[in-house]
Amino acid sequence: MVGLPARGKTYVARKIARYLSWSGRRTRLFNAGDYRRVMLGAQHTHEFFSPENAEGKASRLAVAKAALDEMFKWLRLDGDVSIYDATNTTRARRDLIREQCESEGVRPLFVEIICTNEAEIEATIRETKVASPDYAFLSADEAVQDFRNRIAHYASAYEPVGEDEGDFIKYIDKGAKLILKNVHDDLGQQLVRFLLNLRGTRKSIWLTRHGESMWNRSNLIGGDPDLSPSGRIFADRLAEFVNEHEAMRDVVVWTSMLKRTIQTASKIARPQQVFHQLDEINAGICEGMSYADIRQKLPEEAVARARDKFRYRYPRGESYQDLIERVVPVVLAYEREPRPLLVVGHQAVLRVFYTYLMGASPEGCPHVSIPLHTLIELSPRIYDCSEERIALLQ
Ligand code: F6P
Numbered sequence: 001m002v003g004l005p006a007r008g009k010t011y012v013a014r015k016i017a018r019y020l021s022w023s024g025r026r027t028r029l030f031n032a033g034d035y036r037r038v039m040l041g042a043q044h045t046h047e048f049f050s051p052e053n054a055e056g057k058a059s060r061l062a063v064a065k066a067a068l069d070e071m072f073k074w075l076r077l078d079g080d081v082s083i084y085d086a087t088n089t090t091r092a093r094r095d096l097i098r099e100q101c102e103s104e105g106v107r108p109l110f111v112e113i114i115c116t117n118e119a120e121i122e123a124t125i126r127e128t129k130v131a132s133p134d135y136a137f138l139s140a141d142e143a144v145q146d147f148r149n150r151i152a153h154y155a156s157a158y159e160p161v162g163e164d165e166g167d168f169i170k171y172i173d174k175g176a177k178l179i180l181k182n183v184h185d186d187l188g189q190q191l192v193r194f195l196l197n198l199r200g201t202r203k204s205i206w207l208t209r210h211g212e213s214m215w216n217r218s219n220l221i222g223g224d225p226d227l228s229p230s231g232r233i234f235a236d237r238l239a240e241f242v243n244e245h246e247a248m249r250d251v252v253v254w255t256s257m258l259k260r261t262i263q264t265a266s267k268i269a270r271p272q273q274v275f276h277q278l279d280e281i282n283a284g285i286c287e288g289m290s291y292a293d294i295r296q297k298l299p300e301e302a303v304a305r306a307r308d309k310f311r312y313r314y315p316r317g318e319s320y321q322d323l324i325e326r327v328v329p330v331v332l333a334y335e336r337e338p339r340p341l342l343v344v345g346h347q348a349v350l351r352v353f354y355t356y357l358m359g360a361s362p363e364g365c366p367h368v369s370i371p372l373h374t375l376i377e378l379s380p381r382i383y384d385c386s387e388e389r390i391a392l393l394q
Pocket of ligand 1: 223348
């Protein structure tokens, strides 16, 4: 990462890390501020960050090198992608990173975060810096003032990434503008596609499975059945809930293409959008069977699934791992959507989406609990979401 303090680097870095991990790349974030606090203690006022402060400069370089060492150690052992979350605002610092990458055989890509909106910068300072351990000993206003002085030190030495510095992405004003150089490989393309959609607007999202279907009643999987009578009662309750909640006034409803989600959402008087990518996991030759049928008629399939539910692919169907790939357009649509969302989906597909939203381990997703007739409300905080579960029908 590259950029002045309070431009949203850590926000974007964490988003990238979450997205890449979810999509199966072993990704880890190395935050230089965390290393500084561990190595040197937390409380540094702005003078420490002045480019004129020789001692401070040497200490900051030592911290940067320690974080880089750890990063390369991890890449050598376990990693596919590491994100070095630091200001890296001088050419000298980026030269150091590029040289080390070259000697390790690692491809560097600079992602520079630029924000020209003063109100955004102020909000970031107030939200993320005032509560930082760096400022435990200052009042909120003193902390803001000190942080502004810190930014001024960095700004006095800032050299934006130049054309001659290798490959880069410049992400400007929450993705209003992107400038790219040489991002042609798979990972680069994946990153560009993500950043094109990442607009950094925070909104609540509600997830629910469809109401009970006729096939849920007889424990059959897949298919395109209608709602059961109790599923229809759930649909009524859900519509009432939406009407009663002010936070859901501007909600947009997303469903799959299957009848049971469309019927569940049909009473909700809000804009609706259908995504075929939200259809339930395709159980291939097992569609229309019960789990007991599968154990009896296709025991080797039942055993294989129990052994590795994440990677197991139904014959002529899908695995959870496949579902992640299928759900990518939904995740990207979520990242660019400014309005709050209500997603009416299915058990497996919601597990996959929920895992992205919560930043949980993808391999654990087949075991996430997504019960029927329960609304899951996720409210975003700066770096993660809080969660509440509301049972609408017992
Ligand atoms: O049983 C309902 C259902 O949505 C099926 O259509 C689907 O195959 C299943 O849940 C997914 O859950 P699991 O992966 O635990 O079998």
